[in-house]
Amino acid sequence: MTQKLKKIVIVGGGAAGWMSAAFLARQLDKDCEIKLIESSEIGTVGVGEATIPPIKQFNNLLGIKESDFLKSTQGTFKLGIDFENWHKKGDRYFHPFGRFGLEIDYAPFHFFWLRNQADGVNKPVEEYSMAWHMAKNNKFAHPSRDARSVQSTFDYAYHFDANLYANYLKNYSLKLGVKHQEGKVDEVFTHPESGFITNVKLSNGDEVAGDFFIDCTGFNSLLLGKTMGVGYQNWQKWLPCDKAVAVPSQLPNQILPYTRSIAHQAGWQWQIPLQSRLGNGLVYSSQYMETNEATETLLQNIPTKAISEPKHLSFTTGRRNEFWHKNCLAVGLSAGFLEPLESTSLHLIQSAILRFTTYLPSTDCYSLLAEQYNRETASEYEQLRDFLILHYKATAREDSEFWHYCKNMQIPEALADKIALYKHAGHLTPEADNLFKHTNWLAVMAGQGLKPDQLPGMVTHKQNIDYTRTLNGLRKIMIESSQSAPRHNDFIAKYCKS
Template identity: 50%
Template structure:
């Protein structure tokens, strides 16, 4: 590559989680060999929600060299071991989607095959009770996974709950220390090159012009570059994912700080409970076609525990994705690129994946179309995989107590999801690709939690006669129950690791 082809000036538009995660990682990965300017507008602000994450965020922070305890302390963080889904398959029924694996895969077979066999004989405990993350969560305990591969506590995983605005600030400090220039101001004009339509510069309301070779659109829902400038359309998925509005409110803690998120289904959507160190995040994600805004606010306010710390905030959103994530010399990251509702806390993860993919496929000034097409292909596959997993929670319900759930139960789902459900419902097999975010045990947790079970166990199990299954499964359960008693509770863990003092 000639020196004239090399990208020298990168402009990131937007300073929400997407903007600052991108700025921090580019500053680290491109070292000091490029100029990075991030433009954000104090008047417009950020969406300011996004408090629950999934385990790969740890790798992102580690790559930045962030100290976990310092991060937890400064971002009001707590530990997340999974999600408790309540009233989803039926009212008064709950299941846990744990991070990490169930017990262990043995005899070269997934654990689910054995559990299904035991379940068919009528002697299995609920699936979650074979997950060490569930045992910890049930008792509000936490300790890091052990490095001993023989231990059942080596296979669980964890993520964080945190204040996303504090996380953005944390990364802002990180990025600006490494040379990223922060420019405050509202962009009111974007110019493009006449010959190829590539973006040339953005102009702030003050008249200041910022030129760039490469632009990253982190402007949130306004999609200032990718849509308003380059005209890339949005593909709407609201046919399968009905929710389009959320109410968010913060409350004081009244109970111990649990190391998991709660997702509680209601008549027209679901509520989240996300415990941070100093407060609880609460929200109600719902469909405006099935409940009025004021009624939704009242429902949330009436059902939260603890004193309100903020007024309820209404957030409208659209689910779907951009037709292209990278077009010409612009990549959209974060809400400008698409949105999937926060049921499985995947948005920050999609940001993280987009950043790492961009670094891997980092272009020269010409932004070769073959490279760009590959980026888009991978991004689309990833979005669709996560979309299917989220739709599954709605489709596989037995609830018929409201118009919302009746619609969900009977709606058409994408063929790829329908085939997955049918495959599992036959013998418990799953069609997964090594790159997929949600693995065998994630699908197993949600499919069975939502009430879908194989009609008969995997036929291979008829040949597996040597294993004393009841004894083996009971020994897993007993070992987990015993070990968890010796673990510290979650609040003590936070107190010790990040000087957190509970009020």
């Protein structure tokens, strides 16, 4: 007989495990026990420090106070990502959070920017982004709630220590009654007829039974991948990086309110400022770069002294064929992996657990719920994948085998169509449910030098608008407005004291 879920077992205590536990504990009544098993012997992946704006919604849903969370996780504010050397060596552009400009006469802002460019005003599109003006001056203030103000046009996310975040959510979850068991799961048992997971056995002999199991075992994917045999789609032909080396370094004088992403010969380097240190890493393709060379490249390009030994990680970009199978859901790295270029992994955890809660099953796990969940999640992964591929494909670099490959690779048809449409006359077509909107696609397309062959029809016909005056005025207000904001360092110091 179908019944409400009485016991959900989460295996894994990284960010995925504790984000899932915290959210379920907050949402579900006490009739449903939530138990999390983690193994300190195995440990967590321990990286994952940059996020995107929807993380604020997640924390809000948990009722977390922002200043308390930032204090506990060494967090800082993030207004976007500065990309260096991606289009050409020496070039840079900014991918801001929030909007470019303002809507003028119901038309997309970038139509006017393109028209202005055609008229000979050579200002990059980021000059019309409030987030960029704050970022380049190392400023931060919360966005205004007044929709008429340019201060309302930007958005923000955070940088934080992923281990501290998991720990913060662990304390939060335990307070809400989540049961915690330390131990390594050695065996997973399934029902001989239904194929449902019945229980897991730990190395100390303890057995834990449940109605539903959430696999948060990281790249291991012990439950969904290894036990249930759900296969993996490998996307390396489009996203060829498969390794990373990470090292924290001393805190620089300035805590930048943005992530830096610097392209190198066979990959790219991240710099993520926290309150206590700088997070650094190099994501690279082992086909084009040896481990020693990657480590040296990273160590030579960090701006402050390393404070621990470099840590090496391997991954395969892609996703599971299904994310939810029978009574098992994979969340986090066990579900799939997209490299951290646009800081989307923690978001995929958030979105998975919110979606699962929406489709929360009874004990029979009605198969259409899982099918719907799987369809939506697959589409989300694919949209994000295509956005990441754009960064590599739209390069003009051919100075190494790696970049030569990226520039000339075949790409998914949907992405090829998006690029073609923009190149034709500046049109952008993210799907309505796409996490990344016009601003995001435009930032990368324009930043990496894609130019439409002609202007959008709408602005070739439009009359009575002095484009240059309108855009100059907007830019001026943004510059003035950013100047009045406090310095990021000062803002954090004051905010985290309160």
